[in-house]
Amino acid sequence: MSTSRQTSTPSRPYCLIAPDVRLGRDVKIFSFTNLYGCEIGDETKIGTFVEIQKGARIGRRCKISSHTFICEGVTIEDEVFVGHNVTFINDLYPRATTAEGRLQTEADWECRPTRVKRGASIGSGATLLAGVTVGEYALVGAGSVVTRDVPPYTVVAGNPARILRRLETAKTNAETTVVK
Secondary structure, eight states, X not given: OEEOOOXXXXXXXXXXXOTTOEEOTTOEEOSSOEEOSOEEOTTOEEOTTOEEOTTOEEOTTOEEOTTOEEOTTEEEOTTOEEOTTOEEOOOSSOOSBOTTSSBOOGGGSOOOOEEEOTTOEEOTTOEEOTTXXXXXXXXXXXXXXXXXXXXXXXXXXXXXXXXXXEEEEOSSGGGOEXXX
């Protein structure tokens, strides 16, 4: 991966890409994005109105759809689809101030890592709480709230997300077989 030195280019109007962002080769980034302190793998596509914060890692050949927020502590492995308006959360007990009433700093809270494993798909409007792992080739339904780990090769949906079925394989859409 190379380190980006650009803040905005004519081919990427209104993109804020901090100098500490590591971009792989052939990454496609659309307008109105904000990337800082993160890593983006080869051939990944980042949609409009996406923010990816420091310490987040996106694998190769991923698709991150528009209006998505990926915060510090999130790792997305290779070949993951993230739908529109997906939100990741990294703090189980968020507060603006400390018990003494001063604004919190990074030292006042614990960043809980979240991981989305290879080939998983996250539906539009889903929210993933801090500290969860979405297993390989799992599918999270649109609008779901993921409060606990999602096993590999499963379909989950709802609030809170629950297992609906298991997948036998997930190589391609044409090959996917649902096991009831």
